[in-house]
Amino acid sequence: MKFKSMLRAWRKVAAAPVIVVGVAIALLFFTPHRTLAQAVVRYPIPNSSFPIALAVETPPNTALVHLSGQVPSVVDETAPEGSIAAYGDTKTQTVGVLEKIQTILQSLDLTMGDVFKMQAFLVGDPSNGGTMDFDGFMEGYTQFFGTEEQPNLPARSTMQVAGLVDPGWLVEIEVVAARPQ
Numbered sequence: 001m002k003f004k005s006m007l008r009a010w011r012k013v014a015a016a017p018v019i020v021v022g023v024a025i026a027l028l029f030f031t032p033h034r035t036l037a038q039a040v041v042r043y044p045i046p047n048s049s050f051p052i053a054l055a056v057e058t059p060p061n062t063a064l065v066h067l068s069g070q071v072p073s074v075v076d077e078t079a080p081e082g083s084i085a086a087y088g089d090t091k092t093q094t095v096g097v098l099e100k101i102q103t104i105l106q107s108l109d110l111t112m113g114d115v116f117k118m119q120a121f122l123v124g125d126p127s128n129g130g131t132m133d134f135d136g137f138m139e140g141y142t143q144f145f146g147t148e149e150q151p152n153l154p155a156r157s158t159m160q161v162a163g164l165v166d167p168g169w170l171v172e173i174e175v176v177a178a179r180p181q
Contacts, residue, residue: 039059039180040056040057040058040059040062040114040116040152040178041056041057041059042055042056042057042116042152042153043055043056043057044153051138051141051142051145051146051153052145052153052154052155052156053116053153053154053155053156054155055155056116056117056154056155058116058178059180061180061181062178062179062180062181063178063179063180063181064176064177064178064179065105065108065110065114065176065177065178065179066174066175066176067101067104067105067174067175067176067177068174069119069121069172069173069174070097070100070101070104070172070173070174071097071164071165071166071169071171071172072087072088072092072093072096072097072169072170072171073087073096073100074086074087075087075088075092075096076088081168082166082167082168083167083168084125084126084127084168084170085168086168087166087168087169087170089125089127089133089136089170090122090125090128090132090133090136090137090140090170090171091133091136091137091139091140092140093140093169093170093171094120094136094137094139094140094141094171094173095140095143097171097172097173098112098140098141098143098144098173101115101173101175102144105177108177109179110177110179111150112144112145112150112152113150113151113152114152114177114178114179115145115152115154115175115176115177116152116154116155116176116177116178117154117155117156117175117176118154118155118156118157118173118174118175118176119156119157119158119159119173119174119175120137120141120156120157120158120159120171120172120173121159121161121164121171121172121173122134122137122158122159122160122161122170122171123160123161123162123163123164123169123170123171124160125170131160132158132160132170133170134158137158137171154175
C-alpha cells in the first residue's frame with residue numbers, strides 16, 4: 001500500500017514539469033505579443049481631438065532616428081537679413097521647417113508617419129504681443145499630422161523660448177522617428 005501511494009505522489013511530481021511546459025507553450029501561442037515588425041503604438045488623449053498623442057510606445061528592436069533641430073529657410077530674399085519678414089510668420093515657418101523634416105526623413109527612407117516624438121520651440125512674435133503664435137503653429141502642424149493621408153500623431157512638447165540663433169526665426173523643431181528592424 002505504501003508503494004502505491006508513493007508511486008501516485010511521484011507521478012504527480014513528475015507530471016508538474018509537463019504541465020508547466022504545456023502552460024508556457026499555450027501562453028506563448030495564445031497570448032497577444034509584439035512581433036518585430038509591429039508598428040509603434042500611439043495612445044490618444046482620452047476624450048480629446050487635440051492632434052498629439054498622450055504617449056507613444058516603440059516595440060523592441062526599433063531603431064530610433066533623432067533629427068537635429070530644423071529651422072526655417074528664407075522665404076523673402078528682399079526682406080532685411082535676420083528679420084521675421086525674411087522667414088515669414090509662425091505658420092509659414094512651421095510649414096517650411098516641417099517640409100525640411102519631411103525631406104530629411106524621406107532621404108532616410110522614413111516618413112512623417114514614422115515620427116513619434118516632437119519638440120517645438122517657438123519664439124514670442126512681436127506682432128502677437130511677444131507671445132508665441134500657437135494658433136499659427138497649429139495651422140502649419142496640422143497640415144502634416146492628424147490628416148486623412150497621415151493620421152499618426154507624435155507625442156509632442158511645444159514651448160516658448162526667449163530666442164533662437166537667428167533673430168528672424170520664430171520656429172525650431174526636432175523630431176525622433178522609429179524604424180522597425
